[in-house]
């Protein structure tokens with residue numbers, strides 16, 4: 001019987017070597033949100049939800065390998081897989097290439113597949129037998145000759161227990177509600193990778209709720225709050241109000257063992273709701289892009305962001321705001337004003353991202369001219 005290995009790129013991360021540098025970290029909270037807090041930083045890691053999702057929806061026996069060392073990867077290849085699928089991002093291209101080469105050295109008959117946002121890099125198609133550009137389950141089903149219309153099943157996947165100074169903060173269920181974003185901000189790879197389309201993996205609020213209940217089986221109530229926490233992965237989860245309202249109709253009734261969730265939401269999506277309504281449905285934290293006070297994006301037009309954040313906080317909802325630095329108009333003088341602007345919004349956490357021309361985006365095309 002044929003078998004498949006799905007793997008992330010190899011560790012170590014965050015070191016300067018021939019495959020990367022010390023800025024390529026693998027931890028979500030520590031890298032993006034609380035790195036500057038030193039020993040008070042939140043530490044923890046999320047499993048690769050995409051690989052688990054694909055494995056759950058294939059018939060072929062599949063092993064998912066996460067963050068192996070190169071030696072562990074080589075060892076795993078001794079098991080003689082028919083296919084090896086490697087997930088990577090544009091910044092980890094060199095590691096994916098090395099893993100494809102190693103696979104061919106150790107197991108020449110094994111077919112290599114690369115997938116993930118890294119395949120937006122034009123050369124990705126040259127390093128493997130197949131490059132999956134787009135949604136992975138249907139790609140793999142087609143490649144393996146498996147039925148395409150089998151309903152999708154969501155895996156039970158949890159983040160590792162996040163810690164502050166070694167104290168565990170509990171774990172959360174990870175939910176892949178959908179891919180892509182229709183808004184098409186010029187720097188956004190996750191939107192342009194899916195041609196500015198939204199691909200829902202969970203189409204209704206009931207489907208999202210059913211995954212929460214299924215994952216609850218292996219998710220103990222948090223000791224202090226007596227809640228269960230979930231992180232919904234979708235670029236703008238609050239955009240589809242019909243789906244969110246349906247989810248709310250279920251979560252609001254979970255009084256004894258409340259469900260809390262965090263998600264991403266553009267400002268105009270958040271503004272579709274009364275914050276009281278969002279708190280009642282269990283929204284614990286929302287991550288939103290404010291990008292820049294000098295650049296106009298439709299999602300931010302006419303919205304008093306500071307007021308919106310204050311109103312969410314008044315209802316007990318935490319906020320994460322994200323700003324982009326490095327626009328053409330940034331100068332040594334105004335960049336500090338913009339950083340101060342973000343802090344003046346008083347959100348719970350702040351993230352700064354660099355205006356990076358990632359392959360596949362309009363910004364990349366502009367920068368390549």
Ligand code: SF4
Pocket residue numbers: 181182183184185188190191235236266289299
């Ligand atoms: S709203 Fe956010 S996710 Fe959507 S295109 Fe813009 S930056 Fe990307």
